[in-house]
Amino acid sequence: MEQYNQETIKSHFSHPHPLKLIVYKQTLNLTSPCSACKIEPSGMIYCCIMCEDHFLHQRCFDMPKKMTHPCHEKHSLTLISKPSNRNEHFFVCDACSERGKGGFSYHCKPCRIDLHLLCAVMPLSVTHDSHVHKLHLTFESYPEKKFSCNICMNTGSRQWVYRCKSCGFDAHLKCATGDAPSVHRPPSQTKEPAPRQAATCYTLDPSAPQLPPMQQRQNIMPPPDPPFE
Ligand SMILES: [Zn+2]
Ligand SMILES: [Zn+2]
Ligand SMILES: [Zn+2]
Numbered sequence: 001m002e003q004y005n006q007e008t009i010k011s012h013f014s015h016p017h018p019l020k021l022i023v024y025k026q027t028l029n030l031t032s033p034c035s036a037c038k039i040e041p042s043g044m045i046y047c048c049i050m051c052e053d054h055f056l057h058q059r060c061f062d063m064p065k066k067m068t069h070p071c072h073e074k075h076s077l078t079l080i081s082k083p084s085n086r087n088e089h090f091f092v093c094d095a096c097s098e099r100g101k102g103g104f105s106y107h108c109k110p111c112r113i114d115l116h117l118l119c120a121v122m123p124l125s126v127t128h129d130s131h132v133h134k135l136h137l138t139f140e141s142y143p144e145k146k147f148s149c150n151i152c153m154n155t156g157s158r159q160w161v162y163r164c165k166s167c168g169f170d171a172h173l174k175c176a177t178g179d180a181p182s183v184h185r186p187p188s189q190t191k192e193p194a195p196r197q198a199a200t201c202y203t204l205d206p207s208a209p210q211l212p213p214m215q216q217r218q219n220i221m222p223p224p225d226p227p228f229e
């Protein structure tokens with residue numbers, strides 16, 4: 001009989017079979033991405049002992065079933081593995097405005113909020129080579145007008161930004177955390193940012209208290225090169 005000493009085998013609400021914790025090797029020939037975050041395997045993964053191709057990153061496996069996020073403090077967010085509305089195949093992430101592509105989300109049912117796993121654990125502040133000050137995660141989206149990202153020079157709307165309030169410096173989440181391919185453009189390709197009309201309709205109360213620390217694992221950084229597109 002096979003010994004399961006020294007092995008970690010656990011079940012996860014998202015999958016009917018037990019999952020075994022292993023170190024990812026290319027020889028495993030996994031062809032599907034992580035069911036939770038839809039990113040390629042790396043590091044420690046929980047692999048289904050029955051389905052050849054089903055795995056979760058250890059960090060995705062360990063994500064809490066519920067979390068309170070400073071973007072939405074009135075309700076806790078629940079981790080779901082399928083869109084809550086059966087008629088919708090994809091959720092749209094309220095943080096980055098990209099589609100979920102079948103991965104898990106942190107969901108608030110009454111408010112119809114969905115966050116990608118990795119967006120839900122974005123650090124509340126980051127530093128980036130392109131700006132001397134810390135950039136703070138800002139949840140107030142630009143509902144109609146677009147903002148102009150000072151890192152990739154493209155615009156964005158209906159999504160969170162990393163912002164230096166005193167300089168009016170805005171950046172996409174992916175740009176500020178270094179995941180965008182356009183981050184390190186040669187200087188010859190950079191151009192002046194578009195005029196920032198959005199700034200006039202966007203104010204933060206300077207007397208507002210500091211955001212509370214995220215209650216869950218804010219130290220998780222996304223891996224260096226997720227195929228978000
Ligand atoms: Zn994952
Ligand atoms: Zn399975
Ligand atoms: Zn997202």
Ligand SMILES: [Zn+2]
Pocket residue numbers: 072074075108109110111112113
């Ligand atoms: Zn809510």
Ligand SMILES: [Zn+2]
Pocket residue numbers: 149150151152153154171172175180
């Ligand atoms: Zn950008």
Ligand SMILES: [Zn+2]
Pocket residue numbers: 131132133164165166167168169
């Ligand atoms: Zn600044």
